[in-house]
Amino acid sequence: MERVWIEDLGKFVGKEVEVRGWLFNKRSSGKVRFLIVRDGTGFLQVVMIKNDLAPEIFNLYDQLTYEDAIIVRGVVKREKRAPGGYELLLTDLKIHSKSLDTYPIPKVRPENIPDVGKLFKFRHLxxxxxxxxxxxxxxxxxxxxxxxxxxxxxxxxxxxxxxxxxxxxxxxxxxxxxxxxxxxxxxxxxxxxxxxxxxxxxxxxxxxxxxxxxxxxxxxxxxxxxxxxxxxxxxxxxxxxxxxxxxxxxxxxxxxxxxxxxxxxxxxxxxxxxxxxxxxxxxxxxxxxxxxxxxxxxxxxxxxxxxxxxxxxxxxxxxxxxxxxxxxxxxxxxxxxxxxxxxxxxxxxxxxxxxxxxxxxxxxxxxxxxxxxxxxxxxxxxxxxxxxxxxxxxxxxxxxxxxxxxxxxxxxxxxxxxxxxxxxxxxxxxxxxxxxxxxxx
RNA sequence: GGGUCCGUAGCUCAACAGGCAGAGCACCCGGCUGUUAACCGGGGGGUUGCAGGUUCGAGUCCUGCCGGGCCCGCCA
Missing domain, CATH: 3.30.930.10 (Bira Bifunctional Protein; Domain 2)
Structure with missing residues (x-):
């Protein structure tokens, strides 16, 4: 299986590929779950469907927190609903390394973004x-x-x-x-x-x-x-x-x-x-x-x-x-x-x-x-x-x-x-x- | 060098005129078959920057210290 960068995904529609990156965000509506993965070249929506996945893979979702390093495999799909126009239908997920602590920068709510000045102590993140x-x-x-x-x-x-x-x-x-x-x-x-x-x-x-x-x-x-x-x-x-x-x-x-x-x-x-x-x-x-x-x-x-x-x-x-x-x-x-x-x-x-x-x-x-x-x-x-x-x-x-x-x-x-x-x-x-x-x- | 504002939970902010320190997000637990920085229910989490003072009582008022923001000058 080919390991690809998110910015190149458009060339792999219909193919199963591997993406290595970090968990940027996640959402769930029960038996369909979404991961946003970033790999430095872009941001990718990954879809986890309960009926298509082994329970031990589907349930890994519960363990995921911000900025865990993860390796995802799945089939590339052109998808209007996905940010960026492409998404990955997950077939396999590995947590390469967990975040050891609460991520110090809030990423989800616009109103929670601190003053630019205050963020400089976390510039590396x-x-x-x-x-x-x-x-x-x-x-x-x-x-x-x-x-x-x-x-x-x-x-x-x-x-x-x-x-x-x-x-x-x-x-x-x-x-x-x-x-x-x-x-x-x-x-x-x-x-x-x-x-x-x-x-x-x-x-x-x-x-x-x-x-x-x-x-x-x-x-x-x-x-x-x-x-x-x-x-x-x-x-x-x-x-x-x-x-x-x-x-x-x-x-x-x-x-x-x-x-x-x-x-x-x-x-x-x-x-x-x-x-x-x-x-x-x-x-x-x-x-x-x-x-x-x-x-x-x-x-x-x-x-x-x-x-x-x-x-x-x-x-x-x-x-x-x-x-x-x-x-x-x-x-x-x-x-x-x-x-x-x-x-x-x-x-x-x-x-x-x-x-x-x-x-x-x-x-x-x-x-x-x-x-x-x-x-x-x-x-x-x-x-x-x-x-x-x-x-x-x-x-x-x-x-x-x-x-x-x-x-x-x-x-x-x-x-x-x-x-x-x-x-x-x-x-x-x-x-x-x-x-x-x-x-x- | 000058002016000005601010330090409360991991982050963003509340707490009226001094009267039990709270919310959202994050984190943990539960629910939801297409979410769009999702949503719904529950939980844990605090030396209110530090030191002193006033007061029956201080996050709140006063003094000092420490840390930070914004703007100007100078310049790219």
């Missing part, structure tokens, strides 16, 4: 639930889409170091790590400076990996450990990478709609909001965005924004509400952006940068820029920021030996997955979230 299962499968699809996107455009994956001696963005906080005679190094906040070196060597590169920020940010959009994808392209201008960012986001959303529709439905995601994500995205400047905020303020909305400062998350939401797709905001004031961004030749008080704000209040998912490629100008900026010049000597070499225009951006995986899946908090979209107050489990 919580990921077995339908919604978390769906979110993690969407995350996988997003990540896979990203690799396929860059692969098809012949970008070379370039893995920057995790241990770094200096900060990319001097203002944010770093996690120090003891490092032999060196004393202290830091966990990376961004691979960008290394990616710029990679772009000069390999043309089009991207990195995909974890980054760390020791910010005590307690919001639904922050983690201390999060994943980023960062492309960097030689000879690319700001407009070039804005096109790239737009294509990437559209592709990610398309792929999720194509391959993870069932999961979106389990999450009650409004799919029409995702279907609206098509090219072109609106492109506005910082000054345009500031005007929008001013208009909204005149309409009586409570907006606390001063021209010249960065947008807060409330302001981002107000701006994004005007559009049904991500909005790209360019040319922020130079003084609120890091040293490596190139000033706008038409207005040197601004830099050639872009933030992409996701719809529905999910906030900034991309930050990118055209990089300063002039040697003298870059030194000047490093000194202006009071950064340790010696640490940047290798970075300056990139401008010394055949400097070219180049641009790149970073896309936050968790914020993107949270937006696409409709999750309320980025902690839900990574298997084991790290926040200032939680590193367990």
């Amino acid at each position: 919580w990921i077995r639930s339908r919604k978390q299962w769906s979110i993690l499968r969407i995350r996988d699809e997003v990540e896979r889409a990203i690799h396929d996107f860059f692969g098809s455009r012949k970008f070379v994956r370039f893995d920057p170091p995790i241990f770094t001696p200096a900060s990319v963005e001097g203002t944010t906080t770093l996690f120090p790590v003891p490092y032999f005679e060196e004393g202290e190094v830091y966990l990376t906040q961004s691979g960008q400076l290394y990616l710029e070196a990679g772009a000069m060597a390999l043309g089009k590169v991207y990195s995909f990996g974890p980054t760390f920020r020791a910010e005590k940010s307690r919001t639904r959009r922050h983690l201390t450990e999060f994943w980023m994808v960062e492309p960097e392209v030689a000879w690319a201008t700001l407009d070039d990478i804005m096109d790239l960012a737009e294509d990437l986001i559209v592709y990610i959303v398309e792929r999720v709609l194509e391959n993870r529709r069932m999961e979106l439905e389990i999450l009650n995601r409004d799919i029409s909001r995702l279907e609206a994500v098509k090219k072109p995205f609106p492109r506005i400047t910082y000054d345009d965005a500031a005007k929008i905020l001013l208009e909204e303020k005149e309409k009586g909305r409570d907006i606390d924004f001063t021209y010249g400062e960065d947008f807060g998350s409330d302001e981002e939401t107000v701006i994004s509400e005007r559009y049904d797709r991500p909005v790209m905001i360019t040319r922020y004031p130079r003084k609120i952006k890091p040293f490596y961004m190139k000033p706008d030749p038409e207005d040197p008080t601004k830099v050639l940068c872009v933030d992409v704000i996701a719809p529905e209040g999910y906030g900034e998912i991309i930050g990118g820029s055209q990089r300063e490629d002039d040697y003298e100008e870059l030194i000047r900026r490093i000194r202006e920021e009071g950064l340790p010049e010696e640490e940047y000597s290798w970075y300056l070499d990139l401008r010394k030996y055949g400097s070219v225009p180049h641009s790149g951006f970073g896309l936050g995986i968790e914020r993107t997955v949270a937006w696409v899946s409709g999750a309320s908090h980025v902690r839900e979209v990574i298997p084991f979230a790290r926040t200032p107050e939680r590193v367990r489990p």
Whole structure:
């Protein structure tokens, strides 16, 4: 008999197969009993009919409790009444191992679902639930889409170091790590400076990996450990990478709609909001965005924004509400952006940068820029920021030996997955979230 | 760093103005031949986060401590 995964059951209609998994739920109406079995690839209704089964098998039902590991055999049937469209008419059942205690997470009643925050102490079990299962499968699809996107455009994956001696963005906080005679190094906040070196060597590169920020940010959009994808392209201008960012986001959303529709439905995601994500995205400047905020303020909305400062998350939401797709905001004031961004030749008080704000209040998912490629100008900026010049000597070499225009951006995986899946908090979209107050489990 | 809310059964929550600590789910027992996070009947389950105070009497009021949630700033 063939052992199959639930996601492949459609290929075995009429055949007797074996499924190995865990008991997700059970119900009985006497002589007909139902098991919901999950095996990681899906959820399956299993039917036990008293007259068709030996009593010692039929009665095993009474022993079953949540999350027992079980092995079921039966005949696959197409069945409208079954969730998922297929069910298994049981012929044999084995309890591989019993749950030793009451399962700590209620799974049956929607009104009994604890606050998301409280569930994190059970994260190792919580990921077995339908919604978390769906979110993690969407995350996988997003990540896979990203690799396929860059692969098809012949970008070379370039893995920057995790241990770094200096900060990319001097203002944010770093996690120090003891490092032999060196004393202290830091966990990376961004691979960008290394990616710029990679772009000069390999043309089009991207990195995909974890980054760390020791910010005590307690919001639904922050983690201390999060994943980023960062492309960097030689000879690319700001407009070039804005096109790239737009294509990437559209592709990610398309792929999720194509391959993870069932999961979106389990999450009650409004799919029409995702279907609206098509090219072109609106492109506005910082000054345009500031005007929008001013208009909204005149309409009586409570907006606390001063021209010249960065947008807060409330302001981002107000701006994004005007559009049904991500909005790209360019040319922020130079003084609120890091040293490596190139000033706008038409207005040197601004830099050639872009933030992409996701719809529905999910906030900034991309930050990118055209990089300063002039040697003298870059030194000047490093000194202006009071950064340790010696640490940047290798970075300056990139401008010394055949400097070219180049641009790149970073896309936050968790914020993107949270937006696409409709999750309320980025902690839900990574298997084991790290926040200032939680590193367990 | 700032603001705000909450700790009662394994989980979610009640308990009016201080007066016998309760319900749903989970768990155990019984019933039901197509259930749809089924349903019906019964049962076991508590140091009310910890320490102190006020009171005839504290889950409830006061003080301190511990733990947690949500929002903002910073950012992706």
